[in-house]
Amino acid sequence: MFDMGKSTGSSAQGICCNNHDEVVAQILSASENTRWVSEHMAELRQKYLHKFIAVHNGKIVASSEDQASFFRILRTKESKNLPMIAIEFITDENERWIL
């Protein structure tokens, strides 16, 4: 993960800030879910290689090889939690991003 240091300037006062508390709560929850994915990547690779997974509160709430099916499942089962859910495509340890 990555830290944003203390701001030396003023916070923005735009659309995001109109829903400040809700956005902050969602970001914090999403960060926890992302952290859980990072900490469990070795196990996830064994079970979900080349699948999309959705994680919320330390649980896999959906998984599928097919992106369209995956999002159908998520919208049906987890529409309320969708903003906070961490979505990850599980790649092989030997696959690297070169962007």
Next chain:
Amino acid sequence: MTGRDNEPYAEGFVSIPTLGKSGIVKFLIDTGNSTTCLGEPDVLKMGIDARSLPTPGIRHMGIGGKGNAREIEGPVMVCLMDEEHRLHEAELENISVILNHREEEHRGGKIRRVDYPYPSLLGRNYLSKLNCTLHFDFKNWDMFIEI
């Protein structure tokens, strides 16, 4: 940097008022990328059909060649949160969507389509709009942004 494979990730919030859509996005901080982009899964998560979006007028080139991109006309608001839970918002004129890389795999006489999604990338246009300073500590795998 303590994210997966020591990659510097940060959750942000993206709002697209013209489409009435918004959502939390996990960004890979990518100083090599001039513009902030969304990956296809993050766009689908917001309820936007990425493949029905218009093709941008400019080419998106990467290490692997030309990227398969779409474009969302702005304004698009992108926010990151600091350690004191303040939100830092930049308004972008538009935002590109990088579609998944698709491959066909042949296994056991069957053909299977595999999607390899790209991550959403926080590029230099966000960082420069907010006059950010990046601090890297590769010895301790630590990184932070100062605004």
